[in-house]
Amino acid sequence: MTQTIDLSGRAALVTGAGSGIGRKTAHVLADAGASIACTDVNLGTAEETAAAIKDAGGEAIAIAHDVVEEAQWANAVNATTEAFGNLRIMVNNAGIELVKTIDQISTDDFRRVMDINVLGVFLGIQACADAIHNSGGGSIINLSSVAGLIGAPRQAAYCASKGAVRLMTKATALELAGLGKQVRVNSVHPGIIETPMMDDLIQGVPEEEREARIAQMHARHPIGRLGQPLDIANAILFLASDMSDFMTGSEVVVDGGLTAN
Numbered sequence: 001m002t003q004t005i006d007l008s009g010r011a012a013l014v015t016g017a018g019s020g021i022g023r024k025t026a027h028v029l030a031d032a033g034a035s036i037a038c039t040d041v042n043l044g045t046a047e048e049t050a051a052a053i054k055d056a057g058g059e060a061i062a063i064a065h066d067v068v069e070e071a072q073w074a075n076a077v078n079a080t081t082e083a084f085g086n087l088r089i090m091v092n093n094a095g096i097e098l099v100k101t102i103d104q105i106s107t108d109d110f111r112r113v114m115d116i117n118v119l120g121v122f123l124g125i126q127a128c129a130d131a132i133h134n135s136g137g138g139s140i141i142n143l144s145s146v147a148g149l150i151g152a153p154r155q156a157a158y159c160a161s162k163g164a165v166r167l168m169t170k171a172t173a174l175e176l177a178g179l180g181k182q183v184r185v186n187s188v189h190p191g192i193i194e195t196p197m198m199d200d201l202i203q204g205v206p207e208e209e210r211e212a213r214i215a216q217m218h219a220r221h222p223i224g225r226l227g228q229p230l231d232i233a234n235a236i237l238f239l240a241s242d243m244s245d246f247m248t249g250s251e252v253v254v255d256g257g258l259t260a261n
């Protein structure tokens with residue numbers, strides 16, 4: 001028996017949908033039949049994602065949306081339900097990396113990482129939980145990282161933010177389930193994925209050392225390669241679908257074995 005994931009009739013809001021994992025996730029959810037609200041602080045890139053989905057025969061809108069701005073969350077949720085009549089899936093994907101030593105990280109740097117990566121996710125859950133429940137139930141997927149499971153030098157702020165996302169996911173999953181809300185909340189923990197964010201990891205590395213640094217990154221993944229956005233989008237698709245109906249408060253690690261040893 002062939003089993004396929006069918007999300008038709010369901011709307012999904014994906015933050016940071018203008019690049020990398022968010023863009024691929026928007027496409028994969030749309031391919032499964034979902035209507036997509038592509039949101040990004042950079043509207044032009046969200047519009048490109050939405051246009052490509054529509055060109056492929058799917059349904060999508062683009063919304064200018066800074067995840068740190070509470071009022072913009074209300075606007076994004078309203079625009080989604082107005083366009084598609086429901087909100088069943090929300091992917092808290094927008095995030096930033098910061099690769100600096102403890103001495104280099106300013107208070108402003110630290111606050112910015114926590115604002116976008118942690119407050120942004122919290123505001124998303126706060127803005128979407130009731131809308132998802134009232135639409136018939138669904139799934140919130142929060143992008144954490146392997147950096148939310150293990151430490152990494154020069155990433156104190158980023159690791160702090162992704163660790164916070166991991167436990168905020170569990171706390172909100174328990175609270176919503178306890179309230180009888182039909183909203184599951186899970187986190188995804190990617191290894192190193194080839195997106196524009198990966199450039200942050202090699203920023204400041206002298207040109208002649210870059211190849212060796214990238215080889216080191218490959219070697220950290222026992223499976224022998226870096227991750228691709230599709231590897232993460234497929235895990236998100238599963239968490240968005242009813243196939244994961246018994247999962248809430250879980251952490252799904254998609255890291256080629258990086259954290260297994």
Ligand SMILES: NC(=O)c1ccc[n+]([C@@H]2O[C@H](COP(=O)([O-])OP(=O)(O)OC[C@H]3O[C@@H](n4cnc5c(N)ncnc54)[C@H](O)[C@@H]3O)[C@@H](O)[C@H]2O)c1
Nearest residue numbers: 016018019020021041066067094095145190192193195197
């Ligand atoms: N690439 C990796 O190796 C990796 C590994 C683990 C986790 N992650 C996480 O996956 C998520 C996506 O990462 P990516 O690699 O696709 O990054 P990316 O840099 O390719 O894309 C991030 C997107 O988020 C948007 N964004 C940034 N700040 C925003 C804000 N304030 N409001 C709304 N949108 C904003 C950007 O415009 C961009 O479109 C992030 O949360 C990241 O921390 C990435």
